[in-house]
Amino acid sequence: MDDFSPNDPLWKLLGHAAPTKPAPFFARSVLRRVHDPSPPSPFAALFLRSAWIGAAAAVVAGFFLTLNSATPASRASPDLVQAFDIAADFDSLLALDDVLSPEGNL
Numbered sequence: 001m002d003d004f005s006p007n008d009p010l011w012k013l014l015g016h017a018a019p020t021k022p023a024p025f026f027a028r029s030v031l032r033r034v035h036d037p038s039p040p041s042p043f044a045a046l047f048l049r050s051a052w053i054g055a056a057a058a059v060v061a062g063f064f065l066t067l068n069s070a071t072p073a074s075r076a077s078p079d080l081v082q083a084f085d086i087a088a089d090f091d092s093l094l095a096l097d098d099v100l101s102p103e104g105n106l
Contacts, residue, residue: 023029
């Protein structure tokens with residue numbers, strides 16, 4: 001159907017509507033409203049302020065959750081702890097090897 005068909009029921013309905021005239025200085029009033037917007041309502045200002053506080057709280061909570069989930073050195077895997085214990089005993093094993101080996105006593 002064509003958008004501007006004269007047989008459209010909408011045109012018939014609009015034909016029964018009372019005609020309206022714009023108020024004097026309508027364009028000037030609209031432009032004044034566009035150029036001088038009213039300050040935001042207290043509710044909107046409160047909502048925006050609380051939204052920033054909520055976002056900052058979420059960032060801080062995420063930061064602390066990330067720190068908490070990181071594996072600290074005290075929670076290292078048992079294999080890694082065992083490897084460091086063996087490496088620490090190498091000094092005593094090497095010293096003992098020097099004492100017991102026949103080439104070390106020459």
